[in-house]
Amino acid sequence: MEEYLIVDGYNIIGAWPQLQKLKDTELEEARDKLIHMLAEYQAFSGMKVYLVFDAYRVPGLGKKYVQSKLRILYTKEKETADELIESLVTKLVGRRKQIYVATSDMMEQHVIFGKGALRLPSGELLTKIEQSRREMRAKIRQEPASKRNSFDSNLKNDVKDALEKWRRGK
Template sequence: MKIIFVDGYNVINSWGNLKREKETSLDSARQKLVDILHNYGAINGCKIVIVYDGHKVTGNIENKYEHNKNLLVVFTKDGETADAYIEREVHNLGRRFEVYVVTSDSLEQQTIFQRGAVRISSVEFYNLVRVDIEDVKKSSKKARVSAKNTLEDNLDDDVLRKLEAIRRS
């Protein structure tokens, strides 16, 4: 199973569309990230864990919100960074799963490598997500075009030839 840990605020601040959204509403930017990654996880058959820092929120306890079986959103507890949470979870998973961590934090990247996970920068991940979305759009467009049911598809060749002869005369 492929598990992808995402440093939520790192991604929001790295992706232009989410960064602009954050200027209006942080909750809206977080929700858009959830929606995007929910689709990405469904397309790729992987589990996504979005982790947000809660270390600066006094008295905050760890909160987990499971959106579905493939998407989990975590707000870390008071005094714990998203990086620390991700490192602990990656360490606990060991090398039993294919684990990826999405962050552009260079110190985090080194720690992740030592724990056996693969690091993807926020910008690299944005490009992966964008390509998948474009592929899905192309596939669905092709499916709509090929699903058209025309008269020509339902007539045999002899009738088509006769109709074409009438059209040309």
């Protein structure tokens, strides 16, 4: 089953303490930090993540781009993130697909639930991201050095001996 996560960017920034502190002084840095966290989470979880930011106060056609394999979308002029999220859910919903929407907006949670997506409150997403980071660190620590792909572990002893003699000039 394919899993998708659609994230209401500014809603999450306003809900997570470490990003909320940044938002008032360094909004771009808060966005970058969220992008980095979600890209890491996407790589570990295998979910396809869409990050949606409001741009309804900014004139333009909306923007879509990929950064670190994370799909980032800015809304069009006079379009809200909620509207874009709802249209994404409608487009993605289907058989063998599970769609989650991360937002703390209760009205939006009810609307997307009615369209077939599951809601993921911002606090729960933060917990999932922190858990995946812990699991990643534990996995890295557990991997023994012998399992690492080193060049000399793949060589036969006679080849190792010949290379060692050559290195020493014999």
